[in-house]
Amino acid sequence: MSFGERFLTFPDLFPARRAGEPWGERQVSLDLPRGPYRVAGLSDRQAEAAGERFGALCREEGPHTEAAGDAVRGLLFRAPASDFRAVDTRGWEYAMDFEHGESSVRLAGLHLMARLDWAPALSGALWTSEEGPLFPGIFENFLRVQVAYRLLALGGVVLHSAGIAEEPPGKGAFLFLGPSGAGKTTLSRLSEACGRTVLSDDMNALLPGPGPGEPPRVVKLPFTGDLGERREAHPPRPLRGLLRIEKGPADALRPLSSAATLALLVACSPFVNADPHRQDLLLGVLSGLARAAPARVLTFSLAGGFWDILTPISL
C-alpha cells in the first residue's frame, strides 16, 4: 500500500508545500522542549481546544506576533472532510503513514495530513477537516512528530517510555522502556500508588546533560496515555536510571550492555527511527545517551516492591 492510501481519498493530491486556507487567525505558542512551538491559523474553537488540552503549556498570541528566530513554526489549514477516508478503527492499533525525504517528511493519519520541512529551520503544516472533539487528538499527534524531529536535531530524543519521578525534582526521574504490552502503564500505576509522580506513561523526552559529566535530563511531555497530567510545566530532572522492563514473578535487576541499551533506545524512538535520512544522526545521538546512561533490565512483579531495589540507583 503506498503512502497515504489508508487515510486519504486522494493521496496523489497531497499538498506539495505549506500553503492553504487557514482555519482562522488565532495563534498559540506551546511550551514544549526546545521550543517554543508556534502554530498559526487556528479557528476560535481550535485555539480554545488547544488551551483546554495543554493548559499552562499553551499560550495565546496575537495574530501578528512575529515568531522568534529559534521558534518552531507551524501552520494550520482547512481540508475538506471528503479528503479523508472513513476508517473502521475497531480492534486496530493506530499508526500514521510516513514518507521520508531529505528536506521534508510527509505524514497522513486519521483526519490529518501534515508535512515537516527544513529550510533550513524546521517548520510544519497541518491540514485537517476537524475543529470539534477530534481536533485535540489530531493536533497532539502532529505535535508529537514535530517535537520528536526537533529534539533529534538538537541532540535529544522522544522515547516511548514511562517516566516516573521522585520529589523534589532534584531527586531525578527514571525512564522505563519496553514494547507495547511490556507493562509501562501497570508499572506507572504501581509507582503512583507508592507516592511517585508519573510524568507520562507513554512518551518522555531525554536530553543531554547540561554540562560535561552531568547525567541526561528527563523532560516531561504532555503526551500521555492513561496516566500523567498534560497541562502543567515541569522542570527537567536528572536521569536516575534507564530500565528495560519485563514482568516476572520476583523483582530483580540485571545489567544491559551498551549495545543492547542503544538498540533499546532506537526501538523506543518513535517516528524518527524509521526515517532513513536521519538514522545516522539518530544512532549518533543515542550512542552518546547510551554511554552517558547505561541501562539495566528490571523484572518487576505486581507486588510493587521493585522501588526498594531502584531507589539506591544513581548514574
Place this chain on the structure above:
Amino acid sequence: MISLATVFRRTSSVRFRVLDDEAVVLNQGSAEVLVLDPVATRILSLADGVAPVSRWAQVLLAEYDVPTAVLERDLLDFAEELVREGLLESVAPAPVSEPAPEARP
C-alpha cells in the same frame, strides 16, 4: 552460491555502530534493530567489499583457537544468514584478465 571466494559487503541500507565490542545494526528497510555479539561484530566489520570469506578465516584463525574447517563452515553459514537478513550482499568478483597473447615472431 556462497563459497570461500565470495566477497561480501554490508548492504547500503544497513547502519552499523559498535559499542564495547558489540554492534547495533539498524536495517533501514525494516527499521529492525539487532545486537550482534563480539564475534558477529568482528565478522560484519570484515565484510568490506574487498576481502573474500577465506580472508576472514585467516584473520579469525589468528584470533580464535578453532579448527580451520569448523571456522570456515561457520563463516559460510553466518554469511548466508546475514544475506537472508538483508545485512550483507555479495560483490561480483573482479573479472579475471586473460594473459596477454604471446607476441608472434
